[in-house]
Amino acid sequence: MRHLLPMLLVFAAACDTLQPLRGDFGVLANPTTDTARVELGRALFHEKALSVNQSLSCASCHPLETYGQDGKARSVGVTGTPLRRNTPSVLNAAGQVAQFWDGRKPDVESQALGPVLNAEEMGMPDEAAIVTALEAAGYRARFASVFPREQVPLSGRTVALALAAFERTLATRAPIDDFLEGRADALTPRQRQGFDRFTAIGCTNCHSGPLAGGGRFERLGDEVPWPDESDLGRFEVTGVAADRHVFKIPSLRNVAKTAPYFHDGSQATLADAVRKMGWHQLRLELSDDDVALLVDFLDTFTGPLPQTAGSGQ
Numbered sequence: 001m002r003h004l005l006p007m008l009l010v011f012a013a014a015c016d017t018l019q020p021l022r023g024d025f026g027v028l029a030n031p032t033t034d035t036a037r038v039e040l041g042r043a044l045f046h047e048k049a050l051s052v053n054q055s056l057s058c059a060s061c062h063p064l065e066t067y068g069q070d071g072k073a074r075s076v077g078v079t080g081t082p083l084r085r086n087t088p089s090v091l092n093a094a095g096q097v098a099q100f101w102d103g104r105k106p107d108v109e110s111q112a113l114g115p116v117l118n119a120e121e122m123g124m125p126d127e128a129a130i131v132t133a134l135e136a137a138g139y140r141a142r143f144a145s146v147f148p149r150e151q152v153p154l155s156g157r158t159v160a161l162a163l164a165a166f167e168r169t170l171a172t173r174a175p176i177d178d179f180l181e182g183r184a185d186a187l188t189p190r191q192r193q194g195f196d197r198f199t200a201i202g203c204t205n206c207h208s209g210p211l212a213g214g215g216r217f218e219r220l221g222d223e224v225p226w227p228d229e230s231d232l233g234r235f236e237v238t239g240v241a242a243d244r245h246v247f248k249i250p251s252l253r254n255v256a257k258t259a260p261y262f263h264d265g266s267q268a269t270l271a272d273a274v275r276k277m278g279w280h281q282l283r284l285e286l287s288d289d290d291v292a293l294l295v296d297f298l299d300t301f302t303g304p305l306p307q308t309a310g311s312g313q
């Protein structure tokens, strides 16, 4: 018991502080050190044969050169109708506790075939159709060499593994990481002021850890109800009343580059998003100066793309 309390305190402190991002999101079951697998995943990420009319790849909605999202309030899939929710970035996504705004998939492996088989996104009818399309596009030998120990080297499972291995490399370090590791001059004096403000007013209650979010779920409109409550969020996954309008706390990495904001894509600028957060999550009417300071600080989460993200095949 004597040892438990200090440990709990350390854990509690770690829960609401920002932490530096170290390394990528590789796991033993899907290692990013397998470069052939990662390269295959990168090719598949850009492969339009994965959509029913060959018109879209993952990169159509998640272009890496614009920080893993397309800048639209709602992306458009193969049917031509806007999707229900804003497209989040794939950068750093693999490091989150769960995937999608409502967390309905636990990891990038289980997420990867979702958009391919979704009628409104890429519209493939089933896994057999995915395999047929990739065989026609000449992938058979490549899968055989990347997955030599699989009984069926080209399958829905291995497509998902390769896509996810690639996504697990998409970690973006930024000036904030150097700062959190003790290099005070990695941030300008004004950005340091913004950091203090961000922490003091309680943004870190939710946006904490190495991704400044992505670690758990919270109600949008915790203090003041969100204007549009049509999306029930996590309630759709759990059926628990307390989960109505609860969403995954998004990572703030590269947030200065990923407008528009929120699951509904309702806020066009970062300043608007910050002001909304102050009011709806903390019941604070942030001054224009505070908003500008926080916006300047949030740019310290902007980092260069990893080498694996180089475009094309």
Ligand code: HEC
Binding pocket: 045, 050, 056, 057, 058, 059, 060, 061, 062, 075, 076, 077, 078, 083, 084, 085, 086, 087, 088, 089, 090, 093, 096, 098, 099, 100, 101, 102, 108, 111, 112, 113, 115, 116, 120, 121, 122, 163, 167
């Ligand atoms: C037509 C646009 C579109 C295409 C194509 C698309 N996505 Fe997405 N993606 C979205 C939208 C919209 C969401 C959010 C949906 C939600 O949360 O309900 C999303 C969510 C995700 C997430 C979860 C990120 C997070 O922070 O929760 C990942 C990972 C992802 N997509 C990867 C992929 C991969 C891999 C492909 C290709 C196999 C792909 N996407 C194709 C629109 C698209």
Ligand code: HEC
Binding pocket: 101, 198, 201, 202, 203, 204, 205, 206, 207, 217, 218, 219, 220, 222, 247, 248, 249, 250, 251, 255, 258, 260, 261, 262, 263, 264, 270, 273, 274, 277, 278, 281, 282, 294
């Ligand atoms: C009580 C938890 C909580 C607090 C406190 C909080 N946020 Fe958030 N934040 C969230 C959730 C949940 C979302 C996603 C909501 C959605 O779109 O459904 C979010 C979304 C955001 C977004 C949009 C990200 C994107 O990619 O769309 C920004 C920017 C943001 N928060 C910044 C801040 C700032 C700055 C503060 C402090 C003023 C703050 N947040 C305080 C929970 C919180």
